[in-house]
Amino acid sequence: MAGATTLMTRSAKRQVGKTRATTESKFVRGMLIGVTVLFLGLFLFMPLAVVFATALQKGIATYFASLNEHDALAAIRLTLITAAIAVPLNLIFGVAAAWAVAKFEFIGKSLLITLIDLPFSVSPVVSGLIYVLIFGLQGLLGPWLARHDIKIIFAVPGIVLATTFVTFPFVARELIPLIQAQGSEEEEAALTLGAGGWQTFFRVTLPNIKWGLLYGVILCNARAMGEFGAVSVVSGHIRGLTNTIPLHVEILYNEYQFVAAFAVASLLALLALLTLVLKTAVEWRSHQQLAENEPNWSTAIA
């Protein structure tokens, strides 16, 4: 019995890639796990619980009433529209940029890589301000836009622009290492077999990067729907017109409508949870695919 147990723990340990030499004592292990759990509970789980608890404080009816209200519905609609435009745009930009960076050598390549990361390194408020400075009434193109009656700042186009900017790196960043790692041999093989550019892309490249692409899109979407800073600057906070979900939450909160604020905020929290589930599923699937790509010698016969 005892022998069997040792054997089991040993093989289980090996699975996590540990040997006796790198295993800590029980006390240290317990401490590390304890600290992690405490931290997660305090800073992640509790706030999440508070969001839902406050949202449902006055019952389920009030909860749905706060969502089924004109301004809230408008905010949800605007958020969906924004994501529906920004995400596909970044999907195309991301694939194109990743392709260019991973497959070609050109002058200014490192500059391009740096620029792709710019939205990550710059404060969202600054990103918003850039657009105000370009498209705002006092901005560079402001007078011209005003003369032609085109509204970008304090209107939907501005929100879409700011969101697209902020979420730009997600897809590209995800794909560059993936495409680089896969090399271009499969594409070259497709070419020599007579496939054209589009055929090669849709039949060879896309299937190879689809999980990474989906992963990038999920993260991109989560950020697009949840973006506050940049959108706040360009939106103008016009109720029912230019408020996205995060902005609507802020307004409700500032007006002491806590239940309504948390009810709408719970939508974002749900989105976050859904994103996590999808993200995990995709990660699991792409790991599986990676494992499939490893040679499996048990089934291989020379």
Add this chain to the structure above:
Amino acid sequence: MSIQALDITKKFGSFTALRKVTLEIPSGELVALLGPSGSGKTTLLRIIAGLEFADSGAVRFDNQDITERSARERQVGFVFQHYALFRHMTVFENIAFGLRVRPRRLRPAEAKIRAKVHELLNLIQLDNLAQRFPSQLSGGQRQRVALARALAVEPNVLLLDEPFGSLDAKVRQELRRWLRQLHDEIHITSAFVTHDQEEALEVADRVVVMNEGQIEQAGSPDEVYNQPATPFVYNFLGNVNLFHGRIDNGKTYIHEQETGHVVYVRPHSLDIDRVPNGGDHFRARIKHINAAGPLVKVEAVTDWGALVHVEMPQERFRNLQLAKDEDVFVIPKDVKVFHALNLERSELQGIA
């Protein structure tokens, strides 16, 4: 279909991969491009395939200039070093790919595609694995699938980049023979790149030895092995002993110091004896003996401190009963002398 690569020059930045290389492959021939890494052999192959474009020079198939044509238009079968199988497609779909991507009016009917793929699967003896994915195959199987995929489009020429490079020794042997047989059956003009001299000599009709972006020698395996045109070829094809030498009055002398000439002797062209035997010889002391394998390998040190490798048949070794640290006479049977400066070949004479 014959292949001509004329005056090909290719640079990658400041590195010159090929300098004015001209290579002709007659229709139906199987040619090996042999050389160390960095010799330009893969670049030459990729330029013929249209995967790389030369800075200057021309490529012709059957005397038709195709220098400007893309890889897609050249209709070459290319087998990549790491197979480059489409990892998300089954073996069947991998082989069918070239037929499926054809423009609609040229695309065979589904039934014809199936027939063709199964014919090829039979050829590579993998018909039972049609529904497997590349990851479920061994290296040798993948290589055969890659070959079948290249052949499916009925290419004008077949080009293989280090086709057996990443396989273990035994599978390599088998596939080598199999490729030779296959070529004897279908007679497609083929070129393969390799850094393994044994592979080149065994499989190819003609061996093209490359070094530093140039062709050192092109000829039958027998020619390049037995009549090397340059010291590099001598060195690269098989083991060799090098001595400083001097030619005087029609005789070759081995010297201790740097001279104008280099003397090349293959280990199996040296014999060892206990008595000088009247012929040309020099003295050496045995340092190491390796008797595993068909030939016994003996390492000896000459009077002037140079290391000499000698190979002799097992029988001869047993008759001599050689032992370590024994002083013996080394007798050259066949030597080649190259001028060290301009690498010209000099006439072989005796050794004093």
